[in-house]
Amino acid sequence: MKGVLLVNLGSPNSPEPKDVKPYLDEFLMDKYVIDVPYLLRALLVRGIILRKRPEASAEAYKKIWWEEGSPLIVLSERMHKKVQKKTELPVSLAMRYGKPSIETGLQELADQGVTEVLLFPLYPQYAMASTLTILVLAEEIRKKKFPQMTLTDVPAFYNKPDYITALANSIKSSLQGFDYDHLLFSYHGIPERHIRKTDVTKSHCKIDSSCCTTPSAAHKFCYRHQCYETTRLVIEQLGIPKEKYSLTFQSRLAGDKWLEPYTDVEINKMPSNGIKKLAVVTPAFVADCLETLEEIAMRAKEEFEEHGGEKFLAVPCLNDSEEWTGVAANWINEWAHAETPVA
Structure with missing residues (x-):
């Protein structure tokens, strides 16, 4: 059974x-x-x-x-x-x-x-x-x-079409009525060494601007590649132009090199770069949790506004939709x- x-x-x-x-x-x-x-x-x-x-x-x-x-x-x-x-x-x-x-x-x-x-x-x-x-x-x-x-x-299931469609539809629904300047894809961070440890080829992952877009068997277990691929596929469905979105990583421990760019650092720079209305989606999670509800919807929102931001939207996770x-x-x-x- x-x-x-x-x-x-x-x-x-x-x-x-x-x-x-x-x-x-x-x-x-x-x-x-x-x-x-x-x-x-x-x-x-x-x-x-x-x-x-x-x-x-x-x-x-x-x-x-x-x-x-x-x-x-x-x-x-x-x-x-x-x-x-x-x-x-x-x-x-x-x-x-x-x-x-x-x-x-x-x-x-x-x-x-x-x-x-x-x-x-x-x-x-x-x-x-x-x-x-x-x-x-x-x-x-x-x-x-x-x-x-x-x-x-x-x-x-980061690239499965039905998951991507569900995620894109959820984001689209949340963005209705919100005239955003920028959509940020914030993924949970991990140490860079984890990427290298899960590289089945033992040589492909350089954690640079090219390895995640170069075909490789390493992608099956590469968190960084899969985050970028999820973002790419969702952006394609939503038709969002390149200049209106970006990808970052949140939740890191001190003392180690973690995946960059860092969510908090990037969000705090946005108002001075003309981004006053920000929407943030957290596709590493399927259910809202401490990292989405407190770190993003509360703390990141507060810091964004302190740095001159005007409107902030935390897009809910898929949850039980x-x-x-x-x-x-x-x-x-x-x-x-x-x-x-x-x-």
């Missing part, structure tokens, strides 16, 4: 430091997030970051927290319910960090007699710190707890009637 496990990032149980700290510990101690030797990672995370970061992060979470709970969890649950209504297969929901866990999600499916699982990471673009860590942990749990199961994963949940359900239903995963 076939079933599906949707997997998103996760969230603390509450916006209080006592719950934020263990969540951050689980997240930052992941060897695919901070990819340094364990002792160095433990020193960095538990000896430095977790001394002050939980309080600051808790304050940020409090700004966006809903009555129902974490926006990411609530929106993922809404998506889950809508997708379940559009397919006959059992569908469970899990988070990479926090609750409900991947083990819990697999157990729910096993209890329904599922032996073939479609693992569906809710990330359009592939990255070590998102897609890969889900795939690795799920396989570890499967081997240990559910040896009777087989796992098939949904590949990064009918078109997006329909796309996801269609992929699931295609897999349900096929011998190979949806590609």
Whole structure:
């Protein structure tokens, strides 16, 4: 029997430091997030970051927290319910960090007699710190707890036509009535070394102006290429001229070289360059979360206005929209009637 496990990032149980700290510990101690030797990672995370970061992060979470709970969890649950209504297969929901866990999600499916699982990471673009860590942990749990199961994963869907159309339509709908000067595509940042580590050719990725547009097998796992390709395809559908959009990367840790240009730096320069009305879309996420609701819709908006900006629009993620949940359900239903995963 076939079933599906949707997997998103996760969230603390509450916006209080006592719950934020263990969540951050689980997240930052992941060897695919901070990819340094364990002792160095433990020193960095538990000896430095977790001394002050939980309080600051808790304050940020409090700004966006809903009555129902974490926006990411609530929106993922809404998506889950809508997708379940559009397919006959059992569908469970899990988070990479926090609750409900991947083990819990697999157990729910096993209890329904599922032996073939479609693992569906809710990330359009592939990255070590998102897609890969889900795939690795799920396989570890499967081997240990559910040896009777087989796992098939949904590949990064950054360029799938129906996803691109859903994203373009969502952006177009949000921009109605907003006379913007510029549309910014802001993607979550990752260290440049992650790009090189996932380069299957071991030589293609130069992280310059040319490698992401030069055909290569490396693109299958190159986060940077996939971000630029998502943007290109959406821009083609929307018909936006080159001078009216750009791409940046947000959310970085100090001390490392991360993908550039940086969202906050670029946004703060825009008003002095004549961009007074800015719209920002965050296509690395399918559900609104701390990075979209606090970092972009609140903090970036405030800084943009402080630097002379006049109007700021944070375009919502796909969340539980009918078109997006329909796309996801269609992929699931295609897999349900096929011998190979949806590609």
